[in-house]
Amino acid sequence: MKVSPSIKAFDAATPAAAAQRRPSALARKLRKWRGLLLVVVLPTALAIGYFTAVAANQYASEARFFVRGPSSGNNNSMGALGAMLGGAGFKAVPEDSMAVREFLQSQDLVRELRKSVDLVSIWRRPEADLFARLWLSEPSAEMLTRYYRRMVVAEFDSESSTVSLLVRTFRPEDSKLLAEALLRASENLVNRISDRQRGDAVGNARREVEIAERRVIASREALTSFRQQGRAIDPTREIAASLESVGRLEDALSQTRAELQEKLAYMRADNPQMAVLRNRIASLDTQIRAERERLTNGRGAAPEVLAGYERLMLEREFADRQLASAVTSLETARADEARQHLYVARITEPQEAESAQYPKATFTIVSLFAVLLVVYGIGSLIFAGFREHAS
Structure with missing residues (x-):
């Protein structure tokens, strides 16, 4: 019978091996x-x-500004700053300030700024670290705009209607240079907006004056043509004179008939004076009928002439009024043009940082x-x- 080997030695080694396999306290923690x-x-x-x-150290340059125009007399919504500005004769324009703030964050500004400032070199300085610097030496406009929005922050304060601008670069002089360039771009934008607004107002008023002038000329030419065709300077007066003439003829006819009746009372009917009176009556009656026929019938009838003449006179009156109103509007627009000038008012100027804030x-x-x-x-x-x- 084969005897199995003793296992005491293995039993003795088992605790040591178990102790070696057990992780240390540090490993457990x-x-x-x-x-x-x-x-x-x-x-x-x-x-x-x-x-x-x-x-790497990043240096910041800050500036604050607002867009101002002539005072409208109501600056209560702007608080103490608005009251102070209103007392000085101007007011902040929140809408234009917001437009400038949006422009400062736009790709159009980045494209315009690259023409005067080397943005790529500014944000790829040797001292810039790998994670903060602009990675590509020739970035696309979209990539440069995204990086630009990280390093340039423009915020609008609705209470004071001011825009705060913060520029970060890796050198103090670069931050100040870029902040100054952004302020100049903002001023150029506001000047373009102001010129466009004033130019549109005056241009519209000038076009209205030109339209009114053409209407006045057309109305006067039509009136002149009417007078030439009718051979009458003032048909109203001429017709009134004709009516007055008819009235005098009718008065003469009435007097002649009365005289005829009076003489028939004591003269014979075959008296020569009776024949003269009868002839005068017939002549006056014929003349009156001819005048009435001329005034009421035919192409040159008085109603038709008066209607056409009054219509032309009314058109000329309206044209003159329109021209006077357009001229007044033009003068008002020119006066407003001299007053309505928007521009950027700087509250704080960009400065070179003495220490790194970022x-x-x-x-x-x-x-x-x-x-x-x-x-x-x-x-x-x-x-x-x-x-x-x-x-």
Whole structure:
């Protein structure tokens, strides 16, 4: 019978091997807190390393301004600043200030600015770090605009109607230079808006005057043509004179008939004087009928002539009134043009920074740590709920 070997030696080695396989206390702690280390501690440590050893200093230049125009007498909505400006004879224009703020964040401004300022060189200085600098030496307009919006911030304050401009670069002189260029671009935009507004008002008023002048000329030419065709300077007066003549003829006819009746009372009917009176009566009657026929019938009848003449006179009167109103509007527009001038009023000028304000390392690290800690806590609660539900 074969005897099995003794297992005491293996039994003696088993505790030592088990002790070697058991993880150390440090390893157990690392395993226990590996989630916190990976989610919170490691990113925070990387951020600390970046801001202390890699991040380049960024210098800021600030400026504040507003767009102002003539005072309208109501600056209560702007608070103390608006009251002060209104007392000086002008007021801030919130709509134009907001338009300038939008322009400062637009791609059009970036394209315009590249013609006078080398933006790429400014944001690719040798001292700039890899993560903060502009990566490409020949970026597209879209990429440069996205980077520009990171480094240039324009904010509008609705209470004071002012625009705050903040420019960040890697050199103090670059920040001031770029801020000055942005202010000049804003002034150019406001000047274009002002010129367009004033030009439109005066241009519209001038066109109205031209239209009224053509109407006046047309009405006067029509009236002249009417007078030439009718061979009458003032048909109203001529017709009134004709009616007065008819009236006198009728008076003479009445007097002659009365005289005839009177003489028939004591003269014979074949008396020569009776024949003269009868002939005069017939002549007056014929003349009256001819005058009435001329005034009421035919192409040159008085009603038709009067209607056409009055219509032309009314058109001329309306044209003269329109011209007078248009001329008044033009003078008003010109007066407003002299007053309605918008321009940028600077409250604070850009200055060269004496020390770097960015990146804000302490604030960023603390904020990152707090956010990651909250995320870790929420994640831990969610996983704990899953494990409890699974068990």
